[in-house]
Amino acid sequence: MTPxxxxxxxxxxxxxxxxxxxxxxxxxxxxxxxxxxxxFATLSIEAxxxxxxxxxxxxxxxxxxxxxxxxxAVIRMAPPVSSDITDDPRADLxxxxxxxVADMTSAPVGRAILALTGEADKHADLARxxxxxxxxxxxxxxxxxxxxxxxxxxxxxDVDIDLMLDLVxxxxxxxxxxTGRPVDxxxxxxxxxxxxxxxxxxxxxx
Amino acid sequence: MTPxxxxxxxxxxxxxxxxxxxxxxxxxxxxxxxxxxxxFATLSIEAxxxxxxxxxxxxxxxxxxxxxxxxxAVIRMAPPVSSDITDDPRADLxxxxxxxVADMTSAPVGRAILALTGEADKHADLARxxxxxxxxxxxxxxxxxxxxxxxxxxxxxDVDIDLMLDLVxxxxxxxxxxTGRPVDxxxxxxxxxxxxxxxxxxxxxx
Amino acid sequence: MTPxxxxxxxxxxxxxxxxxxxxxxxxxxxxxxxxxxxxFATLSIEAxxxxxxxxxxxxxxxxxxxxxxxxxAVIRMAPPVSSDITDDPRADLxxxxxxxVADMTSAPVGRAILALTGEADKHADLARxxxxxxxxxxxxxxxxxxxxxxxxxxxxxDVDIDLMLDLVxxxxxxxxxxTGRPVDxxxxxxxxxxxxxxxxxxxxxx
Amino acid sequence: MTPxxxxxxxxxxxxxxxxxxxxxxxxxxxxxxxxxxxxFATLSIEAxxxxxxxxxxxxxxxxxxxxxxxxxAVIRMAPPVSSDITDDPRADLxxxxxxxVADMTSAPVGRAILALTGEADKHADLARxxxxxxxxxxxxxxxxxxxxxxxxxxxxxDVDIDLMLDLVxxxxxxxxxxTGRPVDxxxxxxxxxxxxxxxxxxxxxx
DNA sequence: TTATAAACGAGACGGTACGTCCTGTCTTTTA
DNA sequence: TAAAAGACAGGACGTACCGTCTCGTTTATAA
Numbered sequence: 044m045t046p047x048x049x050x051x052x053x054x055x056x057x058x059x060x061x062x063x064x065x066x067x068x069x070x071x072x073x074x075x076x077x078x079x080x081x082x083f084a085t086l087s088i089e090a091x092x093x094x095x096x097x098x099x100x101x102x103x104x105x106x107x108x109x110x111x112x113x114x115x116a117v118i119r120m121a122p123p124v125s126s127d128i129t130d131d132p133r134a135d136l137x138x139x140x141x142x143x144v145a146d147m148t149s150a151p152v153g154r155a156i157l158a159l160t161g162e163a164d165k166h167a168d169l170a171r172x173x174x175x176x177x178x179x180x181x182x183x184x185x186x187x188x189x190x191x192x193x194x195x196x197x198x199x200x201d202v203d204i205d206l207m208l209d210l211v212x213x214x215x216x217x218x219x220x221x222t223g224r225p226v227d228x229x230x231x232x233x234x235x236x237x238x239x240x241x242x243x244x245x246x247x248x249x
Numbered sequence: 250m251t252p253x254x255x256x257x258x259x260x261x262x263x264x265x266x267x268x269x270x271x272x273x274x275x276x277x278x279x280x281x282x283x284x285x286x287x288x289f290a291t292l293s294i295e296a297x298x299x300x301x302x303x304x305x306x307x308x309x310x311x312x313x314x315x316x317x318x319x320x321x322a323v324i325r326m327a328p329p330v331s332s333d334i335t336d337d338p339r340a341d342l343x344x345x346x347x348x349x350v351a352d353m354t355s356a357p358v359g360r361a362i363l364a365l366t367g368e369a370d371k372h373a374d375l376a377r378x379x380x381x382x383x384x385x386x387x388x389x390x391x392x393x394x395x396x397x398x399x400x401x402x403x404x405x406x407d408v409d410i411d412l413m414l415d416l417v418x419x420x421x422x423x424x425x426x427x428t429g430r431p432v433d434x435x436x437x438x439x440x441x442x443x444x445x446x447x448x449x450x451x452x453x454x455x
Numbered sequence: 456m457t458p459x460x461x462x463x464x465x466x467x468x469x470x471x472x473x474x475x476x477x478x479x480x481x482x483x484x485x486x487x488x489x490x491x492x493x494x495f496a497t498l499s500i501e502a503x504x505x506x507x508x509x510x511x512x513x514x515x516x517x518x519x520x521x522x523x524x525x526x527x528a529v530i531r532m533a534p535p536v537s538s539d540i541t542d543d544p545r546a547d548l549x550x551x552x553x554x555x556v557a558d559m560t561s562a563p564v565g566r567a568i569l570a571l572t573g574e575a576d577k578h579a580d581l582a583r584x585x586x587x588x589x590x591x592x593x594x595x596x597x598x599x600x601x602x603x604x605x606x607x608x609x610x611x612x613d614v615d616i617d618l619m620l621d622l623v624x625x626x627x628x629x630x631x632x633x634t635g636r637p638v639d640x641x642x643x644x645x646x647x648x649x650x651x652x653x654x655x656x657x658x659x660x661x
Numbered sequence: 662m663t664p665x666x667x668x669x670x671x672x673x674x675x676x677x678x679x680x681x682x683x684x685x686x687x688x689x690x691x692x693x694x695x696x697x698x699x700x701f702a703t704l705s706i707e708a709x710x711x712x713x714x715x716x717x718x719x720x721x722x723x724x725x726x727x728x729x730x731x732x733x734a735v736i737r738m739a740p741p742v743s744s745d746i747t748d749d750p751r752a753d754l755x756x757x758x759x760x761x762v763a764d765m766t767s768a769p770v771g772r773a774i775l776a777l778t779g780e781a782d783k784h785a786d787l788a789r790x791x792x793x794x795x796x797x798x799x800x801x802x803x804x805x806x807x808x809x810x811x812x813x814x815x816x817x818x819d820v821d822i823d824l825m826l827d828l829v830x831x832x833x834x835x836x837x838x839x840t841g842r843p844v845d846x847x848x849x850x851x852x853x854x855x856x857x858x859x860x861x862x863x864x865x866x867x
Numbered sequence: 868t869t870a871t872a873a874a875c876g877a878g879a880c881g882g883t884a885c886g887t888c889c890t891g892t893c894t895t896t897t898a
Numbered sequence: 899t900a901a902a903a904g905a906c907a908g909g910a911c912g913t914a915c916c917g918t919c920t921c922g923t924t925t926a927t928a929a
Contacts, residue, residue, distance in 0.1 A: 059904030060894040066906080082368050084290070089884055098907045103886065156426065157367040161360050162288045163429025170429045178427055206420070206439060213423030214415040220362065220422065221384055223369025223376045233412060241447045265873025266925045272875085295915055304876045309917065475901075494780045496702070501889060510902045515891065566779050568838065573775040574700050575841025582841045590839055618851060621832040626824070628838065629831030632774065633796055635781025635788045645824060653859045677878030678920040684880080707910055716881040721912065 062105070069095035070102055074116040079150035083113065083158040110158060114169050117155040118176045122146060124184050132192040137235045139188065140211055143181050144226050148219040152177075182208060189242075202242045211238045268311075275301035276308055280322040285356035289319065289364040316364060320375050323361040323383070328352060330386045338398040343441045345394065346417055349387050350432050354425040358383075388414060395448075408448045417444045481507035482514055486528040491562035495525065495570040522570060526581050529567040529589070534558060536592045544604040549647045551600065552623055555593050556638050560631040564589075594620060601654075614654045623650045680723070687713035688720055692734040697768035701731065701776040728776060732787050735773040736794045740764060742802050750810040755853045757806065758829055761799050762844050766837040770795075800826060807860075820860045829856045 073094040077086050088109055092099040106112035125142055128135055146152050156173065163170050185208055192198040214234045215226040279300040283292050294315055298305045312318035331348055334341055352358050362379065369376055391414055398404040420440045421432040485506040489498050500521055504511045518524035537554055540547055558564050568585065575582055597620055604610040626646045627638040691712040695704050706727055710717045724730035743760055746753055764770050774791065781788050803826055810816040832852045833844040 057904085058896055058902070060896095060906075062905065082371075084364070084368060087884060088886085096907095098909090099885095100887080100908090101906065104905075107886095154367050157363045158290070160426050160429055161363040161367075162290060165288070167429070174428065203439075203443075206443060209420040209423055210416050210440070210443070213419035213421070214412070215419070216423050216426065217415055217419030220366050220426070221380065223366055223373075233409075234416070237409075237412060237416070237447070241443070244450065263873075264871070264927050266875070267927090268874065293915060294917085304878090305916095306877095306918080307875070310874080314917095478901085494783070496776070496780060499889060500891090510904090511890095512892080512903090513901065516900085520891095569775045569779040570702070572838050572841055573772050573779075574702060577700075579841075586839065615851075615855075618832070618855060621835055622828050622852070622855070625831035625833070625835030626827040627831070629827055629834050632778050632834065632838070634792065635778055635785070645821075646827070649821075649824060649828070649859070653855070656862065675878085676876070676922070678880075680879060705910060706912085714881095716883095717911095718882085718913080719880065722879070726912095 066095070066097050066101055067105065070097060070105070070112070071116045071119055074112055075120045075151045078113060078116070078154055082150075083109075083154045086113070088112070110162065110166060110169060113155045114159060114173055117152050118173065121152060121177060124180045126184060128188065128191075132188050132195070132197060133235070133239050135188045136185065136192075136211070136239065137232060139181075139185050140215070140235055141228060141231050143185070144212060144215045144219075144231060147216060148225055153219070185212075198239075198242045199244065207238055207242055211235055272301065272303050272307055273311065276303060276311070276318070277322045277325060280318055281326045281357045284319060284322070284360055288356075289360045292319070294318070316368070316372060316375060319361045320365060320379055323358050324379065327358060327383060330390055332390060334394065334397075338394050338401070338403060339441070339445050341394045342391065342398075342417070342445065343438060345387075345391050346421070346441055347434060347437050349391070350418060350421045350425075350437060353422060354431055359425070391418075404445075404448045405450065413444055413448055417441055478507065478509050478513060479517065482509060482517070482524070483528045483531060486524055487532045487563045490525060490528070490566055494562075495566045498525070500524070522574070522578060522581060525567045526571060526585055529564050530585065533564060533589060536596055538596060540600065540603075544600050544607070544609060545647070545651050547600045548597065548604075548623070548651065549644060551593075551597050552627070552647055553640060553643050555597070556624060556627045556631075556643060559628060560637055565631075597624075610651075610654045611656065619650055619654055623647055684713070684715050684719055685723065688715060688723070688730070689734045689738055692730055693738045693769045696731060696734070696772055700768075701772045704731070706730070728780065728784060729787060731773045732777060732791055735770050736791065739770060739795060742798045744802060746806065746809075750806050750813070750815060751853070751857050753806045754803065754810075754829070754857065755850060757799075757803050758833070758853055759846060759849050761803070762830060762833045762837075762849060765834060766843055771837070803830075816857075816860045817862065825856055825860055829853055 070091060073091045074086075077090055077094065081090075086109065088102050089099060091112070092102050095102075102112065106115060122142075125139060127138070147156060159166060159169055159173060186204050189198065189202070189204045189207060193200055193202060193204075211234055215231050218224070218230065219226050276297060279297045280292075283296055283300060287296075292315065294305060294308050297318070298308050301308075308318065312321060328348075331345060333344070353362060365372060365375055365379060392410050395404065395408070395410050395413060399406050399408060399410075417440055421437050424430075424436065425432050482503060485503045486498075489502055489506065493502075498521065500511060500514050503524070504514050507514075514524065518527060534554075537551060539550070559568060571578060571581055571585060598616050601610065601614070601616045601619060605612055605614060605616075623646055627643050630636070630642065631638050688709060691709045692704075695708055695712065699708075704727065706720050707717060709730070710720050713720075720730065724733060740760075743757060745756070765774065777784060777787055777791060804822050807816065807820070807822050807825060811818055811820060811822075829852055833849050836842070836848065837844050
C-alpha cells in the first residue's frame, strides 16, 4: 500500500518514474529496527532516512508522519499469522496467545500500539488500520480454535468467545502495561488454563 | 515531592528564597490539562511553563524531564483511592474496577502510563514509582474486597486473587488499548460477572 | 538559440519528436515575467516551468542553469536597438542614453546584469555574451552619434568617446545602483548636458 | 546595532542573558569571508553558522534574513572612512575615489550592493541603511575635498558637486558592472582628471 | 540589620529535528 | 527521440523545543 498515492489498478500504470521498491523496503526495515533500539519517542524520521540510505523527502513522499510510518512498518513487518492447528485446542490456544502477546509486547509492535493509543482520538484511521490489518486476523485465528473446541464438545456451547479472548489476551497484556516487564510463559499458561476451565464448565455466559 | 533537592527536615530549613508552592501547583495543573488536550507526544515543557506562567528553568529545577513531570503530575492529581465498601462485594468489585479502569484509560493518566511503558527499559525508577504510588494502593483496595468475599464464603477460598485482578482489570484495559475507545460499562459488568462466577465455583486455582 | 543541442541544419532533420518551439517561447516569457515579479534570487526553475506549462526537465534540456536561462531570456526579449537618428546629435544622445539606462535599470534586465556581475568570476562566458549581444550594439549606436557630432564639428575632435560614454551612462546607473530608485529624466538630462559641454569645449582628452 | 532588538539605552539593561559579543563578531567575520569566497547567491546561513562555530538559530535570532545579515556585515566590517587630506585636492580626490570604488567593487561589499539593488523594491529599509551608514559618510568626505577646492579657487564656484561625484564614481563603477573586471587605476585616473578639468573651467553648471 | 543563599523571570546559548522547497538527475510512459 | 510526469539524492530553508547558562531581581534565613 502506498498511503499518499494509492497504487492504481495494475493495468493503467501511474505515469512518471515509479517508486523505488528497494527504498520502500529499506525504510520499513530501518523503522522497525530503530523502533526496537531507541523507542518511539526518540525515533526520528531523520535517523530512519539516514539508516535506510535514503533522502529525507523520500520518506515524507510516502508517509506523512512518524506515526503513519511506524504503524505501516509494524503491520507489514509483523510475523505472519500462525495457523499450526493440532488436535489439542487448549495447547493451540496457549501457543497462539503466547505468540500474539509476545509480539504485541515486543519492542517494535508494542511501542507502536502504545504510541497510537496515546493519540488515538486524533488518529481514528490509523487505529482502524491496525485493528483491521494486524489484530483482526490474529484474533480470528484464536476464535477459530475456540469455535472448534466448542464444536468438538470440549467447551461449553454458550461461551462468549469475544469475552474469553479479551480475558486471555488482556490479563498478560495488562501485566506488561503496568510493569513494563515482558510476559513470562508461566503466567501466560496460568491465565489460559483458568480461562479454559471457566469456558469448559460454563460460566462465561453470553 | 521535590525530586532534585529533596525537602529538608522542617527544623533546619534551607537558606535562601524558598520554592514557590504556587508555581509548583500551577505547573502540575498545566501539565495535566495539556496532557488531556494535546497528548503526551505533543506536550512540551515550553508549553507547560507558558501556561503555568512560569519560566522554563523553574520547571527544570524541579523535574529533570518531561516524563518525570508527567508521571509526578498524574500521581499527585489522581482521584483518591475510593474506599466505599458495602456489604455487597460483587457490586464493590464492579464499582472499583470501573473507577480504576476509567481513570487509567482517561486522557492524562492513560497517556502517562502508555508513554512510560513505551520507554520502560530506560525508566525502571519511574515505573516503580507509578506502580507503588498509583497502582498498588488501588489494587490493594480491590484485593481487600475479594479477600472479604473469600472470608464470608462467597468466593472459593483457593482463588488466586492476583490472577483474578489481572483478568478483571486486563480485559477492559485491553479493549481500550486495541481500539482506543473508552470502556463502556456494559462490557465492564460482563467481565466482572464472568470472573466473579469463575471465582465462586472454584476453577481459578492458585 | 538552443545552447545544448544546436539547431541542426534544416535539411537533415534530427530523428524523433522535434522540440516544441512554443515551449521555448513560453519558457522565455515566463522567465522575464517572473524576473520582473519576484527578482532573480527568488526566481526558481520550478516556477518558470510551472508558469510556462512545461515539465522541469524540459527547461534543463535547453539551459543548464538559472543564470544562463535568465541571461538568454533578457537578451532575446530586450527591446531592439533604436536607430532614430535626427540632425540634433545632442538630443539623439539624450534619447539613446535615456532608453539604454531605463532598460538596464528596469526589473528584468537590471536584475540579470546585477546577478551576473555578482558572480562574474565564475561566468566569464556569460559576461562576454551579455557584453557582445546586448551592450555592444547599444554602445555602438551611441558612439556613432558622437562620431557624427565630431565629424560635423560640434564636438572637439580630440574627445575620448569611450570615456565620454562611461561618464554619461555611468552616472545615472550609479545613482540607481546606490539608491535603488529608477533614474529620473531630469538628472539624466543634466548629466548629458554636462558631458556634452565638456566634450564641446575640449577637456576630455584622449 | 542589533537589528531585531535594538540596543537599549546603556542604563536600563535588557533583561535575561546578554548576547554573546564573540558570537556576533564571529558571525560577521564568517559572513564577509564567505561572501568573498563563494558569492552572495551561494552563501548560506548554514555555512555562516558552521564557520562561525555557532548554532544556526543564533544567527536567525539576530538577523532575520541573509540579506540583512550581509548588509549589516558589510557595513560594520568596511574599512573606515579615510580622511588623509593633503594640500593637493586633486590628488586627494583621486585617492578617495580609488579607495571607494575599489571597496565598492570588491568581493564582499560589491556583492552585497548588487544583491540589495536586485531586490531593492522589497528592501527600502536596507537600502536606506546602506546609503546612510556606508555611502553617505564616504561621499561626504569626497564632497569636502571638492568644497575646499572651490574655496581655494581651484574649482569653478558654480560647480554641482553632487553631479561631479556621480560622474567620477559612476564611470568606473559602470565599467565594473558591465565587464565584471575590477577597475584599473589608469582609467580611474583618466576619469578623475577629465571631471576635474571640467569643474575647473566651469561647464558643470548647477 | 545586614549578609548570604537560593529561588525567580527573562532570554541567549549550542544543538537536534522538523517538514518544506528547490536543485539537478534519472526513469518510465506517451506521443 | 522528445515531452510530461514524477521519483530520486541532496542541501538549505526558517521554526520549534531541547536542556543549559547567565543575568538582574526578589525573598528568606543566618550572622
